[in-house]
Amino acid sequence: GQQLNQSPQSMFIQEGEDVSMNCTSSSIFNTWLWYKQDPGEGPVLLIALYKAGELTSNGRLTAQFGITRKDSFLNISASIPSDVGIYFCAGLRTGTASKLTFGTGTRLQVTL
Amino acid sequence: DGGITQSPKYLFRKEGQNVTLSCEQNLNHDAMYWYRQDPGQGLRLIYYSQIVNDFQKGDIAEGYSVSREKKESFPLTVTSAQKNPTAFYLCASSIRWAAGGAYNEQFFGPGTRLTVL
Numbered sequence: 001g002q003q004l005n006q007s008p009q010s011m012f013i014q015e016g017e018d019v020s021m022n023c024t025s026s027s028i029f030n031t032w033l034w035y036k037q038d039p040g041e042g043p044v045l046l047i048a049l050y051k052a053g054e055l056t057s058n059g060r061l062t063a064q065f066g067i068t069r070k071d072s073f074l075n076i077s078a079s080i081p082s083d084v085g086i087y088f089c090a091g092l093r094t095g096t097a098s099k100l101t102f103g104t105g106t107r108l109q110v111t112l
Numbered sequence: 113d114g115g116i117t118q119s120p121k122y123l124f125r126k127e128g129q130n131v132t133l134s135c136e137q138n139l140n141h142d143a144m145y146w147y148r149q150d151p152g153q154g155l156r157l158i159y160y161s162q163i164v165n166d167f168q169k170g171d172i173a174e175g176y177s178v179s180r181e182k183k184e185s186f187p188l189t190v191t192s193a194q195k196n197p198t199a200f201y202l203c204a205s206s207i208r209w210a211a212g213g214a215y216n217e218q219f220f221g222p223g224t225r226l227t228v229l
Binding site: 044 | 153154155202214216218221
């Protein structure tokens with residue numbers, strides 16, 4: 001099955017820095033979801049996007065649904081140590097073949 | 113508390129044995145899913161169920177089987193035919209299937225780590 005291209009694959013940042021990651025596809029999606037996964041745990045839904053161009057925030061997190069509907073971006077402002085984890089994007093096309101397609105993940109590590 | 117539970121958290125199996133992983137949800141969600149996650153990789157869909165008594169193969173169904181006799185339960189059996197079963201298994205659910213908008217947001221359980229000895 002298809003996987004979305006997510007970049008960067010991993011990043012080391014210092015506490016307090018802002019973080020940006022993105023997800024791209026050759027296909028159009030109707031919904032974009034962003035998840036965070038801690039080691040040994042299930043992914044937790046952070047933000048959901050339903051319309052092209054939509055910008056949605058959840059605390060220090062901001063995500064955007066790309067205008068072409070083929071990409072999405074996640075920004076984390078003023079990172080803190082508990083932001084460490086793997087961030088996954090997921091895209092959804094509604095219809096008879098409606099299944100979530102996941103990105104390959106961005107591993108974030110925050111240093112003090 | 114509403115949520116998805118998976119048990120056990122860790123499972124060890126001898127080669128050649130079948131094993132069943134439990135997934136229960138009390139969110140009243142119609143749709144349920146099973147994913148497999150290997151180290152450093154994303155999630156791959158094994159099976160999904162849109163409604164009770166119905167399920168469909170995902171991208172990597174070979175060597176797995178499921179049942180959906182009750183809305184709240186979607187157990188996964190890893191059979192001896194699965195050639196490389198050691199992985200982290202995640203169960204998820206969503207309000208509905210293919211309905212658009214928030215109905216398709218998938219919520220995940222805590223996972224079961226299966227190791228074949």
